[in-house]
Amino acid sequence: MGRLFWKFFFFIWLAQLTTIAAVSTTFWLEHRAQEERLAQLGRNPPPSPELRPDGRPFPPGRFLRPGGPPRPGFPFVPVVPLVATLLASLIFAALLAWYFSKPIRNLRSAFEAVVNGDLAVRLGPVMGKRSDELADLGRNFDRMASHLSTLIDGQRRLLHDVSHELRSPLARLQAAIGLARQQPEKLESSLGRIERESERMDKLVGELLTLSRLEAGVMGAMDETISMDELVSDVVADARFEAEYIGRTVQYSGRGEALVKGNAELLHRALENVVRNALRHTPEGGMVALEVHLDASGNDVRFAVLDQGPGVPEKELNAIFEPFMRGESSQYNDGHGLGLAIARRVVEAHGGRIRAANRAGGGLCVEIVLPATCG
Incomplete structure (x- = not known):
C-alpha cells in the first residue's frame, strides 16, 4: 500500500x-x-x-x-x-x-x-467501468498520450523526409561539381545544374520555415479585411501566366463580393499553393477551374479548385495535406509535398477548413471554406 x-x-x-x-x-x-x-x-x-x-x-x-x-x-x-x-x-x-x-x-x-x-500506455482498460472524475482524468491522459505519440511520430517522419529531400539535391550538386572538375569543357552546364539545385534547396528551406512558423503560431497580423474577389483575381492572374507557359488553361468564376478577416499574404500563398498543385497534376491541354461564392447563409466563403488530373485514392484524401505527402500513385513528384500542408495550416489559422474529394468525371476538387466578415 x-x-x-x-x-x-x-x-x-x-x-x-x-x-x-x-x-x-x-x-x-x-x-x-x-x-x-x-x-x-x-x-x-x-x-x-x-x-x-x-x-x-x-x-x-x-x-x-x-x-x-x-x-x-x-x-x-x-x-x-x-x-x-x-x-x-x-x-x-x-x-x-x-x-x-x-x-x-x-x-x-x-x-x-x-x-x-x-507512449503506448493507456489507462482506459485499467479504469474499468468507473464514471467519476478520476476516470475522466484517465481518459484525458489517454488523449494526451495519443496526441503526444502522433506529434512525435510526425516529427520523426518530418525529420526523415527533410533528410531525404535534402540528400537528393546535395547528391546532384556533388555530381555536378565532380563533372565540372573532370570535364572543364562542360563547366557551363554544370554551373547551370548547380544553380538549379541551389534554388531547389532554397525553396525547400523557405517552405520548411513557413510551415514551422505556422505550426508555432507565428503568423503576423490577422486583422486585415480581405476582399476574396481581389485576392483570387491576383492568384488567377499568376496562375494563367504559369498555365500558358506549360500548356494549360485556368477558368475563374466568382459570385458575390466576399470579405474575410485575416492575413492577406498568407491566404494568397495558401490559395496559390492549391492552384499550382492543380496545374501540376492537370495534363497538358487540360483546364483548372476556380470557383468562389458565398454560401446561402452568407456566413462562409467557399473557394473550390477543380483539376482534370488522375485524382487521389480515397485512402490518401486526408493524407495529402500532411508534409511531404505526394501520394504513392502520383506521377508528378517534382514538388516537395509541402504546398497543401502549408495551405491547411493557413486555412485552419483563419478559422476555416479544407478538404479534398475526387470528382465524378475525373480529377480532384479541393474546397476551402473560410468564415466571412461583414467588413
Missing part, C-alpha cells in the same frame, strides 16, 4: 471516529440531562424493589417505570454496537481509501512510463 492509501485511510477513519464520538457524547449528555430533571423533582429511589402488577419485582437498574422513580445503577453504554461500528468503520475506510488511491497509483505509473518513453 502506498502513502496515499494510508492518508486516505487515516482521514476517512478519523471522520468516522469523530461521528461515533459525537453520537456517543450526545447520548451521554441526554442521559445526564434526564438525571438532572429527575433530581429536580425530588424523587429518591425506594429502599426496596417495587413489584410489578403481577407481583414480580422489577429487575435492578436505573430506569423510569410508569408512575415510579428511577432505580439506582450505572448508565447504559452500548458497548457492543460501538465496537461493531468501529470495526465496520475500519473496513469501510480501507475499502474507500483503496477505491480512491488505486486509480491515482495507476496514473502515477502511467506518467512514469511516458517519462521513460513508452
Whole structure:
C-alpha cells in the first residue's frame, strides 16, 4: 500500500471516529440531562424493589417505570454496537481509501512510463467501468498520450523526409561539381545544374520555415479585411501566366463580393499553393477551374479548385495535406509535398477548413471554406 492509501485511510477513519464520538457524547449528555430533571423533582429511589402488577419485582437498574422513580445503577453504554461500528468503520475506510488511491497509483505509473518513453500506455482498460472524475482524468491522459505519440511520430517522419529531400539535391550538386572538375569543357552546364539545385534547396528551406512558423503560431497580423474577389483575381492572374507557359488553361468564376478577416499574404500563398498543385497534376491541354461564392447563409466563403488530373485514392484524401505527402500513385513528384500542408495550416489559422474529394468525371476538387466578415 502506498502513502496515499494510508492518508486516505487515516482521514476517512478519523471522520468516522469523530461521528461515533459525537453520537456517543450526545447520548451521554441526554442521559445526564434526564438525571438532572429527575433530581429536580425530588424523587429518591425506594429502599426496596417495587413489584410489578403481577407481583414480580422489577429487575435492578436505573430506569423510569410508569408512575415510579428511577432505580439506582450505572448508565447504559452500548458497548457492543460501538465496537461493531468501529470495526465496520475500519473496513469501510480501507475499502474507500483503496477505491480512491488505486486509480491515482495507476496514473502515477502511467506518467512514469511516458517519462521513460513508452507512449503506448493507456489507462482506459485499467479504469474499468468507473464514471467519476478520476476516470475522466484517465481518459484525458489517454488523449494526451495519443496526441503526444502522433506529434512525435510526425516529427520523426518530418525529420526523415527533410533528410531525404535534402540528400537528393546535395547528391546532384556533388555530381555536378565532380563533372565540372573532370570535364572543364562542360563547366557551363554544370554551373547551370548547380544553380538549379541551389534554388531547389532554397525553396525547400523557405517552405520548411513557413510551415514551422505556422505550426508555432507565428503568423503576423490577422486583422486585415480581405476582399476574396481581389485576392483570387491576383492568384488567377499568376496562375494563367504559369498555365500558358506549360500548356494549360485556368477558368475563374466568382459570385458575390466576399470579405474575410485575416492575413492577406498568407491566404494568397495558401490559395496559390492549391492552384499550382492543380496545374501540376492537370495534363497538358487540360483546364483548372476556380470557383468562389458565398454560401446561402452568407456566413462562409467557399473557394473550390477543380483539376482534370488522375485524382487521389480515397485512402490518401486526408493524407495529402500532411508534409511531404505526394501520394504513392502520383506521377508528378517534382514538388516537395509541402504546398497543401502549408495551405491547411493557413486555412485552419483563419478559422476555416479544407478538404479534398475526387470528382465524378475525373480529377480532384479541393474546397476551402473560410468564415466571412461583414467588413
